[in-house]
Amino acid sequence: EIVLTQSPATLSLSPGERATLSCRASQSVSSYLAWYQQKPGQAPRLLISDASNRATGIPARFSGSGSGTDFTLTISSLEPEDFAVYYCQQRTNWPPTFGGGTKVEIK
């Protein structure tokens, strides 16, 4: 099973700042990595698939990069609605696995 490690666990930032979230895989997942946003009491929302492809309706301030074992989600300028928990997920093989999450909180 592929283990995904996200860092940092918590990111304290102010609206308007840039957020950089990291996801590292225990072995190569090629580009088969997605990012999700989850707010309390809500289902996950797909942001990015295949490392860098924004999902339908996702604002351009969200971008993903990386391949192999190291991936980054960047939020270029935080909006109030972006404060949430973010998960990465790989689909290279079964089972799909998620990282432990990064909480982006208001500083």
Added chain:
Amino acid sequence: EVQLLESGGGLVQPGGSLRLSCAASGFTFSTYAMSWVRQAPGKGLEWVSAISSSGDRTYYADSVKGRFTISRDNSKNTVYLQMTSLRADDTAVYLCAKSSLGDRCSSSGSCYGDYWGQGTLVTVSS
């Protein structure tokens, strides 16, 4: 508009059984792989099971293999999760997810979820 509505959760004793349902609408259900993902209270996400569009391929996490069975009824646009021999560590919100890749991920079972239901809570406790 894509909608996924889970039902069937509740309180069950250890060793008991439950059947979860996920009713889908707003897309051609029979052409998409579907999955169940769970989230224990205050914890992260765990992919539990997946099923191909036709139902001929199913996949299970090791933690539920032999206890859970995924199935679907394409005539009813519904995917099911039959859960038996439930344990306390099965306590979680169970969410169904639609594959973002149609059925193209069915060969491995590993998909992305582009639409999710709100989930149904399963509590295993005596």
